[in-house]
Amino acid sequence: MREEISIWFFGGVLFLIYGVIICLEGLWELNYPLVNPPVLNDLHAPIWWGAMMGVAGLSYTVKFWPKKRRD
Amino acid sequence: MQSHIFVALSTYLATPPTHSLAHLNAIDIAVIAIYFGVVIFIGFYLKGKSNTSEEFFMAGREMTAWIAGLSFVSANLGSLELMGWAGSAYQYGILATHWYWIGAIPAMLFLGIIMMPFYYISKVNSVPGYLHLRYGDGARALSAVSFAFMTVLMSGINMYSMALVMKVVLGWNLNFSIWVSSITVALYVGLGGLRSAIYNEVLQFLLIWLGALLVPILGLIDAGGWTNLKAQIGTRLGSEYVHLWSTTGHFSQNPMGIHWTGLVFGLALVISCGYWTTDFLVVQRVLSANNLRSARMAPIIGAAFKMAVPFIVILPGLLALAVLPYHLVGETQAVATGQHSYNEVLPLMLVRYCGPGLLGLGVTALIAGFMSGMAGNVSAFSTVWTYDIYGAFLNKKATDQHYVAMGRWCTFIGVLISVGTAYLVQHAASIMDYVQGLFSFFIAPLFGTVILGMLWKRTTKAGGFWGLLAGTCTAVGLFLWVHFDPSALRYVALSADAKTLAEDMYRALWSWLVCVIVTVVVSYATKPKPLSELEGLVYGVVPLPVEHDDHWYQKPIAWAGVIAVLFVILNIIFW
Numbered sequence: 184m185r186e187e188i189s190i191w192f193f194g195g196v197l198f199l200i201y202g203v204i205i206c207l208e209g210l211w212e213l214n215y216p217l218v219n220p221p222v223l224n225d226l227h228a229p230i231w232w233g234a235m236m237g238v239a240g241l242s243y244t245v246k247f248w249p250k251k252r253r254d
Numbered sequence: 255m256q257s258h259i260f261v262a263l264s265t266y267l268a269t270p271p272t273h274s275l276a277h278l279n280a281i282d283i284a285v286i287a288i289y290f291g292v293v294i295f296i297g298f299y300l301k302g303k304s305n306t307s308e309e310f311f312m313a314g315r316e317m318t319a320w321i322a323g324l325s326f327v328s329a330n331l332g333s334l335e336l337m338g339w340a341g342s343a344y345q346y347g348i349l350a351t352h353w354y355w356i357g358a359i360p361a362m363l364f365l366g367i368i369m370m371p372f373y374y375i376s377k378v379n380s381v382p383g384y385l386h387l388r389y390g391d392g393a394r395a396l397s398a399v400s401f402a403f404m405t406v407l408m409s410g411i412n413m414y415s416m417a418l419v420m421k422v423v424l425g426w427n428l429n430f431s432i433w434v435s436s437i438t439v440a441l442y443v444g445l446g447g448l449r450s451a452i453y454n455e456v457l458q459f460l461l462i463w464l465g466a467l468l469v470p471i472l473g474l475i476d477a478g479g480w481t482n483l484k485a486q487i488g489t490r491l492g493s494e495y496v497h498l499w500s501t502t503g504h505f506s507q508n509p510m511g512i513h514w515t516g517l518v519f520g521l522a523l524v525i526s527c528g529y530w531t532t533d534f535l536v537v538q539r540v541l542s543a544n545n546l547r548s549a550r551m552a553p554i555i556g557a558a559f560k561m562a563v564p565f566i567v568i569l570p571g572l573l574a575l576a577v578l579p580y581h582l583v584g585e586t587q588a589v590a591t592g593q594h595s596y597n598e599v600l601p602l603m604l605v606r607y608c609g610p611g612l613l614g615l616g617v618t619a620l621i622a623g624f625m626s627g628m629a630g631n632v633s634a635f636s637t638v639w640t641y642d643i644y645g646a647f648l649n650k651k652a653t654d655q656h657y658v659a660m661g662r663w664c665t666f667i668g669v670l671i672s673v674g675t676a677y678l679v680q681h682a683a684s685i686m687d688y689v690q691g692l693f694s695f696f697i698a699p700l701f702g703t704v705i706l707g708m709l710w711k712r713t714t715k716a717g718g719f720w721g722l723l724a725g726t727c728t729a730v731g732l733f734l735w736v737h738f739d740p741s742a743l744r745y746v747a748l749s750a751d752a753k754t755l756a757e758d759m760y761r762a763l764w765s766w767l768v769c770v771i772v773t774v775v776v777s778y779a780t781k782p783k784p785l786s787e788l789e790g791l792v793y794g795v796v797p798l799p800v801e802h803d804d805h806w807y808q809k810p811i812a813w814a815g816v817i818a819v820l821f822v823i824l825n826i827i828f829w
Binding site: 188 | 281285288289299303321453456460461464468475476605606608609610615
């Protein structure tokens with residue numbers, strides 16, 4: 184049996200998934216530029232924003248991973 | 255099966271709409287779909303932890319200060335709050351920040367430091383529940399019925415606002431937006447009760463920040479920094495758009511047509527205190543805290559985050575004034591001419607700076623904002639209906655299981671009424687203005703009734719009831735007076751130059767004053783309750799429980815002081 188899942192764990196997992204998806208999308212755009220890029224696209228926001236989200240998400244996922252309940 | 259649904263959904267949403275500003279690609283759809291999956295999973299996961307009424311309606315009173323505090327702010331951060339105030343910033347400039355700072359922070363600190371002990375130690379389940387203990391059934395019934403009615407109406411208006419923006423910006427079908435989002439909210443609140451609503455609100459709060467924060471960051475780079483932004487707005491529109499207080503000496507000197515007395519006394523003293531300390535939608539989150547210290551810290555933590563919200567709501571509106579190559583107009587003109595309205599400024603800025611993936615995250619943030627507001631409304635509605643109307647007047651002796659079942663059904667019924675309201679507003683847009691006005695009719699006098707009841711032993715049952723009624727009638731009367739004779743504005747808002755928001759401030763102030771005066775006069779003319787019946791309900795009757803804090807940083811008052819100092823500094827910086 185494991186402890187109740189913390190809300191921070193849910194947040195961590197969601198951020199991790201989003202971070203990976205958005206960062207990969209940013210990296211993909213380096214090789215396949217967008218036809219209609221948004222303003223300031225040269226700053227490559229998806230790469231660094233996605234990476235930051237991924238790191239934050241990973242740290243929360245690990246920190247709040249549901250532990251085995253001590254009986 | 256699920257993959258078929260996903261493909262169908264992707265095809266539907268990714269089809270380029272005929273008149274939309276942007277469309278989402280598969281990555282964006284995946285980001286949004288993952289969000290929906292997680293919130294529904296949370297509802298199912300928490301279903302087993304909401305079996306008793308205490309668990310379903312009050313989240314078992316087990317929330318930490320951080321969770322209750324974030325949920326407290328998030329429940330207020332609905333779609334009207336996000337998109338509406340960003341639009342107001344475009345329309346009125348930095349003055350819109352007052353609704354986040356002086357219109358929220360002092361009231362939140364007041365709730366945490368002064369009022370929370372009475373709510374918490376009296377162990378009431380709702381604000382009408384407190385009125386019942388202090389004033390009896392009359393005030394409880396008046397407050398519960400008006401709250402339940404207004405809550406579902408406001409929820410429907412929020413829903414319609416979000417669906418309209420999604421239609422204009424992304425080309426989404428109105429029915430699709432309304433039904434998918436409301437069914438999701440009904441599922442996770444109906445299954446997991448307040449605990450599920452709170453868990454999701456915390457998640458939604460984080461998502462709102464993540465999804466919206468890039469807009470001001472990239473916008474400031476685009477505009478060349480804050481100093482350049484101020485200079486550009488000043489050149490285009492005038493410096494009154496970038497000052498908080500220096501232009502409020504006269505109604506005609508600022509774009510909002512407001513005077514500082516209206517902001518300080520009408521907004522900060524009455525409307526804001528009324529909303530943040532007596533509106534059960536937000537107070538319910540704090541009542542779920544696991545002890546008195548957490549209950550007092552929750553609004554203080556909430557105040558810290560609330561103070562930062564203008565960065566993701568007001569700043570995008572200001573940036574739009576400087577960087578958007580076209581001009582936004584009011585809703586009526588937008589419908590007539592096909593231009594974009596003020597209310598679309600936040601999604602327009604998202605589209606400007608966010609490509610695939612980030613755009614999906616931004617849209618998820620807007621949907622999350624809508625859902626947190628709606629979940630707050632329906633969970634508060636089901637609690638007030640079950641405890642203060644059904645359990646108090648219609649069926650007093652039912653079992654605990656029966657009340658939980660009633661709460662679950664009320665959640666679904668509340669959502670259905672909200673959907674109905676959304677369609678009603680679609681066909682009669684002017685209802686929106688009236689309902690928002692109607693909401694303010696109840697809040698200001700209710701604050702007068704609650705605060706006198708908490709701080710003054712002499713307040714009587716008759717005083718509370720007649721004060722509340724007189725204050726509400728004053729608000730309605732002043733509204734109708736200006737509605738039928740616009741020249742009356744010079745008396746109600748103290749100036750013919752005053753505009754709508756200023757009128758709201760002064761109307762609230764006068765109705766609150768009438769409530770307080772009538773309550774005091776009637777209380778002196780009637781017999782007070784014996785002190786033994788006021789224990790735990792009124793200041794000075796019994797000593798409040800002493801909190802033993804080992805360190806200064808454990809004291810709520812210390813953190814309230816830090817927030818208050820920051821609040822003053824920010825107001826001086828942007829004076």
